[in-house]
Amino acid sequence: MIPTDAFLETAATISAIVLLIAMLIVILRAILGPSMADRVLALDLLTTLAIAFVAIVAVLYGQVVYLDVGIALALVGFLATVAFARFIARGGTENARKVEGDD
């Protein structure tokens, strides 16, 4: 499944580079993010972009296994986002401190 001609390989390489730039920009939001939800949102988008990047790597190097990595990333990323959302809904780190104080 390696691209048969240089045209497709160039297209795949360009889109991989664009995806890397996009991931760098998203990391900027994860660093800046005023609230914890902003950081979780950036993490969620980062996982989605990583899935796309891994799929392109699978094409470029002809390794089908990378697509399985992408599916596993989708599973883990979804569960992580849901877990973080529930954590925020329960009051995040403030609540954790409160529990420590009650002891």
Added chain:
Amino acid sequence: MIDLLIAFLLLSGSAFALVAAIGIVRMPDLFIRMHAASKAGTLGAGLILLGVAVLANDASVSVRAVIAIVFIMLTAPIAAHLLGRAAYKTGVPLWQKSELDEWNAREEK
């Protein structure tokens, strides 16, 4: 011809991903940022995976790419909904120029 289609899918997918990334940095508040992240980001990844599925020309590979697309399309709205709800409940501020807060309007009635 099919090469052009694949190149179009890959490049437009990465363009959407870049737009999502720019949106998540430039938009004014969390809830507006979620539009960029969960719509443009999902569409970008979906287009790229679709391009890979067409390019592979092999059933076992294409099915994996399509499964990944279906999974992303199913889970992205759920994750975005949960995150937005949690953020609103814990008082993440809206943009100053927001004109309508439907949740708040409903609870005041």
